[in-house]
Amino acid sequence: MAIIFRAEKYFVDNVKQCSLLAEEMFLVYFQIGEIYIKANKRELALNYIQQAEQILNDYTGKKEIPTKGDIYFLMASSYHSVENLDKALFYYEKRVQSLPFDYNQYGFFYYLMSDIYYDKKDYFMSISKCKIALTFLHNSPSMDYIFAYLAYWRTSLTYSTIKNYTYAFIYGEQSLKYCLLQNPIDYDNFIFYYTCSAYSLWKSKLWNVEKPLNYILKAIEFTEYSLTDKTLSCLYRDIGFFYFINEKYEDALVSYSKSLEYSKISDPLMINLIYAHIWTVYIMMGEFNKAYYIVKEAIDSNVNVEGINLFLISQLYINMGITHYRFGEYQLALEYYHTVLQFLDNFQNNETNEIYNLIYNYIGLLYFEYGNIKDAMNYCIKSRNIIYSCNNESISPINTYVSLGLVECKLKNYSNALNYFGQAWEFIYNTHKQYHPAHKILYNHIGYVYFKLGHIKIAMKNYLKTLSMYRIYPKHPDLAQVYKNIGLIFEQDVHNYPIALLFYKRALELIPNNKHPHYILYENVIKTLQVKMKKKIIILID
Template sequence: MGEYSKALTSYERSLEIQKIALPPNHPDLAASYNNIGIVYINMGEYSKALSSYERSLEIRKIALPPNHPDLASSYSNIGNVYINMGEYSKALSSYERSLEIQKIALPPNHPDLAASYNNIGNVYINMGEYSKALSSYERSLEIKKIALPPNHPNLASSYNNIGNVYINMDEYSKALSSCERSLEIKKIALPPNHPDLAASYLNIGNVYTNMGEYSKALSYYEKAQEIFQKSLPSNHPHIALVKTNIDNVKKKM
């Protein structure tokens, strides 16, 4: 948290200088408000983040052409605040506005479009609208397959998200296939004790638990536990979570 307060002080100092040196709607001011918003969202101070991002957007609307990618970025950041605040309809409207601009401003398979479809999928899964979430995540994956190398970690993230939708829809064999694809990519793309690998083992364990295949579930939970213990502090919630899952699955065997 100390690093965030240092960053905040630095960005605010920079902003004060810019306010004196630059015209009131200069794009550099918007960038400073945006940076301040990023620090606040990382600190979990969502209302302050929102106010900074909105100030940044106001300036960009005056300073930039109507379909400039920086406007899309502002709407996306505002969406990020709303999703963290649980205000899903507002998040959706911000992400959709961002996507509209990106479709005009960017090439059709630009990674930023994939990120927007992914964000929209995140909103829909939180709203319990699983078929819409699935369609957004699949659109995101299609773009990533074109825009990124075949074993890029962002592809793993897409397969993981699709797996989560299938889990929520109780379609466990489809969930398993997506989660396993995610794991395959992570094994190639990441170091062997990376926490994201453990997260994949945990997800696959959850699918097997839901399928009633408890010995397979246990084996995946134990792999997750081994990596988490090597890569995370001992008091990390993920370690407690996987321990609970192991205890629960052992009771069912």
Template sequence: MQKKICLLFFILNSFVSVLNAQNSKDESTLNIHEQIISKLIESSVSFRDSSENRSVEICEKAIRLAEKEQTDSLLAFAYKTQGINYYYLGENDSCMNYYNKALNKFEELGNMIQAAKILGNIGVLYKRKGEYNKALEYYLREVDIFSEIKYTAGLTSIYINLGNISVMMGNFDRAEEYFTLGYDLAVKTNNLADQVNALNNLGVIYENQDRLEDALKVYKKSLKNVLASGNISMESKLYLNIGIIYRRKKDYDQASDYLNKSFNIRKLKGNYEELLGVYNELFELSLAKKEYREAKRLVGTMQDLAESNQDYAWKSDVYAAYSKLYKLTGDYRLALESFENYRRIGDSIQKALNDEKYNDLMLKYDMDHTKQKMELMTQKAQIQSLELDKKNAWLVAMFVIMLLGVIAIVVSFRINKLKAQHKLMSLDQKVLLSQMNPHFLFNALTAVQSLVLDNESDKANLYLSELGSLVRNILEDSREENISLRKELDTLHKYIELQKLRFDYAIDFRFDIDDRIDLDELNIPPMLTQPFIENALVHANLQKVDNPEILIKLELVDDSAIAFSIQDNGIGIEEGRKQSFMKEKKSLAMQIARDRIQIYNYKSKHQMKLDVIDLKHINNGSHGTLARFTIPAQA
């Protein structure tokens, strides 16, 4: 009997050991996945300074793995990291999307410190977009959370953000107070990054107050910290700021040295906003040195970058630069025209500033120290309201019912208005597509006329036959809001074959399609890609280059979007502008395509983004134009 008991104990003990081993294995596997996700997030952050697109790709892998393994804490940090990645890429809509995902996830987890930081990041995003009152609103929400949970260290970045908003609104005294508070707190908490940020912003204040020596002192102090940290983005910014100070002090050699250091870093990064900043200061330096030919070249490059990226704030600055240049060179007519364009764009931007709302929000912040007293008064008022007699209670109830009725009417009106706007946008989309078809037919019939006049009847007959097949495709597709990618490519192939008959010189068309793309499942708006091919054929002057070619590339970005690139090896945007300087010559097809993308983005939660880049800005040895847009695919 005793042997049986011992044997039973041995079996149970072995079974428990197996279970413990299995649990240990599961925990070990989970830890490995968490380590992989953490390493991916760290790697994504490390790639920001060298390859922003690579940073996005790595973080996307971290997000997918975190979603699969349901590691909510790491998923929240991955969302936040991806939002910051898209911020540096300048893709505001994607940035906001991931910030909102991170905010929701951190709130679910009860991590209010990170939730508050996300609110601050959203405020920074609104500041970039020129919505300063909205930015201030989010900063103050961040202050409320940090004050409530007594997280003093988090107030450093908020003081700096509030200082930036005050600068934008022209209140430099208040801005200096905020930056000084932020710097002192950063020193106490040993936060090197915020120390640098606060010093840089104090330098901006001193510049505006013409305290150049003070500005130079804080910039160099900040640069010393940055060089030790290896932050090349901040390094380039400080080189730029120090170069500006030396230019204002008329030490042009030192100014040129620091500005070129900044340019060399930013050229490698390829961020157009950062490049515009350093180009603008090199332009100002050329004016100061009276090197007007170089100044004209620099402002032309600035115009190309601003227009190709549809940056209205920089377009306004470009016109201001032209006005200044033409005034110095004595061309007062062009100076006046440029100034009027600058004022026209600047007025539309200035409308974004609402001083009354700004002052109201600042008053809210200044009175924040009375918050506890106000809360106590509110509690007393609530207690008193509960003690009201029935008559007063009925009055309150009637008022609430009336208020709800008014709200219901307003909401109903708003919903009907939005439905009407959505329907109008759909009609506008169809109108634009219908405009594109006559425009295309006009070009095609002009080509047929040219062949007939040249007595090339056989070629004209073949052209008309191909045109008929293509028009049939276009008419069928134009009735649909979206068509399959295969149908779009089929129409594009026919269009290209037609264009080969039209031109006297040979053009090499190449297609590079990602094997992962399902051409039958992915849907896009019809006739979206044709205008970019037409623009390359008509405006790239391919007949002037050896071995002209157009590359059409489709690449899968994620499960619901593809990147569509059209690249030619023509003369490029800048060279084309030189050949017809200051002429307002636009491609009708390209303008219609831009309008269609704008309408699509208004209607859809998915956003298309169009970039048109002169390849010369990427590599001085290259020439041509790259048009690239991301298409949200609808299965």
């Protein structure tokens, strides 16, 4: 039986021919799907979205559904939410085909398509769609600044993802320009994108660490506007990082402290990240006592929180282990490392994890200090194997290469030692990580190998290079081994015992405490030399 619906103005045989009912039924199923999307129940959401889509496909009426273009947009955004990217693209393209000619609207939908291609990891197509979007937007007699800023930012992000940081910075700058043309201006978003651009600038020329520092410092002028505590915390954290890589450690500490002031107790990840940065700065400054107290404070704050994050605790325990290692408290350091291994073994059995790489390396160093060279080598090799077995750029091989070099030197395999130290040096310079904690002392290790090979001039040149790199912190405990090594040259090669004694005593003064194994070792070196000097005097008298 044919029925006439007023909306259709003609007879229909069933509801599938009624545009009004089709639209209403579509919206019912679609809205249920949206509810499930918000509840993160993807399968149920997809089921209702597909039922909504089926209503569209089943519609056979003569009259076009009035809101068909808007429906395409809704379908695209919903399919994007449930990660059915091909369907999302399909409906965005249909929406573009049904658009009235409006440059801003075309620009916006091409931006949305670029977003889909980015999620599909088709980065070049994402950039292409963004550039089409920008072309439409720039042709508009009244450009929509929000759409422009979004399109420029998506292009910047995509270039950053494919590691073209020069273009990432260029497009990021344009994004910032249009962000400031909005009314009202979202200054929190602006600061976020500004700091991202600072990182792009840095990564485009890693050797020029001063330029991104000067760039990000300009962001401070925007702190006069109303910004959230999270934005301020992240900004000062990032400023602290750029001070750090410029080796301006006191300024870095000031910025990190400000970041900590704005951090929320409810965000333990951010707080622990800042604590870790502060700890690293204190280690670089040779302030081991302050490093100890900052990591202890971080551990205590995490232990007293419900739902302990074992990943965070593991990182903190590693830092505490390193601190005890610096104090010469090797047994305590080993206990912290073994505790981390227990955490990892119980809660995630992935031995290619970056933390395993760190732990194996540091345990290897402890066995090296104990004189257990075989176990030291085994752990260092396990650390190296993790680096070789996984394609993870976040795992740096520098510490592992240095540790292997030390072990090979102890075994008198001097060519192997130089090879490992050389690999560490090459990685530092090829990746422009001159701010790495191992960089300065690496010259001392290289110098010692040359000393053992009898190349005294080369050895001394490397020792002096190390001293010059620590000139801002002349009392850094790391310099103890440098002064000891220079003393060895004056004792064993030059046979100038008084000068050697001066260097040994200077080395002893720099050891963190008198219970440190190196303190005891250096004391014995001094006593042995003093006995040798007395014997020489007796021989001269006789």
